[in-house]
Amino acid sequence: MERPVVSTVRLMNILSEHVVGEQVRAAPRAAPPRVDLSGKIALVTGASSGLGRHFVKVLARAGATVAGAARRLDRLEGLADECRAEDQRMLPVQADVTQRASIERALQQIEAEAGPVNVLVNAAGLSINKSFLEHEDDDFELVMSTNLEGTWRASQLVARRLVAAGEPGAIINIASIFGHRVAKNASSYCASKAAVLHLTRALSLELARHDIRVNALSPGLFDTEMTHHMFGDHGFAESMVGRTPCRRAGEFSDLDGALLLLASDASRFMSGSVIVVDGGILNGSL
Numbered sequence: 001m002e003r004p005v006v007s008t009v010r011l012m013n014i015l016s017e018h019v020v021g022e023q024v025r026a027a028p029r030a031a032p033p034r035v036d037l038s039g040k041i042a043l044v045t046g047a048s049s050g051l052g053r054h055f056v057k058v059l060a061r062a063g064a065t066v067a068g069a070a071r072r073l074d075r076l077e078g079l080a081d082e083c084r085a086e087d088q089r090m091l092p093v094q095a096d097v098t099q100r101a102s103i104e105r106a107l108q109q110i111e112a113e114a115g116p117v118n119v120l121v122n123a124a125g126l127s128i129n130k131s132f133l134e135h136e137d138d139d140f141e142l143v144m145s146t147n148l149e150g151t152w153r154a155s156q157l158v159a160r161r162l163v164a165a166g167e168p169g170a171i172i173n174i175a176s177i178f179g180h181r182v183a184k185n186a187s188s189y190c191a192s193k194a195a196v197l198h199l200t201r202a203l204s205l206e207l208a209r210h211d212i213r214v215n216a217l218s219p220g221l222f223d224t225e226m227t228h229h230m231f232g233d234h235g236f237a238e239s240m241v242g243r244t245p246c247r248r249a250g251e252f253s254d255l256d257g258a259l260l261l262l263a264s265d266a267s268r269f270m271s272g273s274v275i276v277v278d279g280g281i282l283n284g285s286l
């Protein structure tokens with residue numbers, strides 16, 4: 001069963017109002033941005049949960065044909081059912097981004113069932129919550145292989161196809177504010193996300209001549225399976241809200257505008273850019 005993510009965030013906002021003793025702002029109810037993605041064929045990795053799962057729905061509602069990839073196929077099939085109930089089609093494809101052959105198979109399946117991918121959202125990711133001194137080599141390698149190398153592999157496989165076909169495309173790498181600044185007990189994650197930001201710039205330089213734009217989206221803190229432990233008793237999330245100029249945690253819909261901009265031709269002159277959606281915390285007062 002799905003966790004009521006948004007209500008947890010709201011509860012956290014109410015709690016942090018007491019902790020920081022300051023008015024926490026409610027998320028304004030805004031109509032979703034209107035962007036037409038018809039004709040686009042999008043692949044979202046990390047689609048079985050959290051942000052990737054949300055991105056599938058946002059892109060599908062904007063008219064894209066969307067494939068969602070992750071290791072847990074049952075989760076993806078559940079998402080496809082939800083999309084169908086909204087009259088949208090989502091193609092569930094099992095893929096492990098740490099394995100090149102697995103991504104290759106997923107792309108072949110998408111091509112056969114929907115067509116060639118021209119929008120790639122690299123959202124598959126994980127974090128190991130351990131101090132630097134406790135980190136094992138295997139921990140570091142898993143984080144790098146998923147967050148950085150997974151983005152590298154999927155981007156390369158999609159870009160090679162687009163270049164061979166002479167077609168334009170857009171790649172959106174989901175980075176993190178932890179790639180710009182650092183936090184304790186997340187050294188491998190911070191390093192992987194900083195590398196994703198730099199990879200974004202390097203790929204944009206090489207792929208622009210092929211009309212493939214590569215940009216990054218850096219979210220602040222959102223309550224998902226990966227971050228849920230931060231929203232518990234230990235107060236990290238509350239303390240982050242206290243330091244966030246917008247005085248609230250993120251809700252998934254806060255990311256829709258940036259995602260749709262980067263996926264659509266509205267960002268046709270943007271490449272190598274990073275959009276930070278964090279309520280202003282990176283710009284917080286010292």
Ligand SMILES: NC(=O)c1ccc[n+]([C@@H]2O[C@H](COP(=O)([O-])OP(=O)(O)OC[C@H]3O[C@@H](n4cnc5c(N)ncnc54)[C@H](OP(=O)(O)O)[C@@H]3O)[C@@H](O)[C@H]2O)c1
Nearest residue numbers: 046048049050051070071072096097124125221222224226
């Ligand atoms: N939540 C936040 O506050 C936050 C902030 C900044 C950035 N981000 C980034 O946003 C992205 C999504 O994270 P989330 O917070 O939504 O976490 P999440 O709910 O835990 O989702 C992570 C997703 O990645 C997939 N995944 C993990 N390893 C994979 C692999 N080897 N192959 C394919 N898929 C894999 C998982 O699917 P399976 O387990 O089914 O494979 C799952 O769908 C990550 O890149 C994360 O770093 C999150």
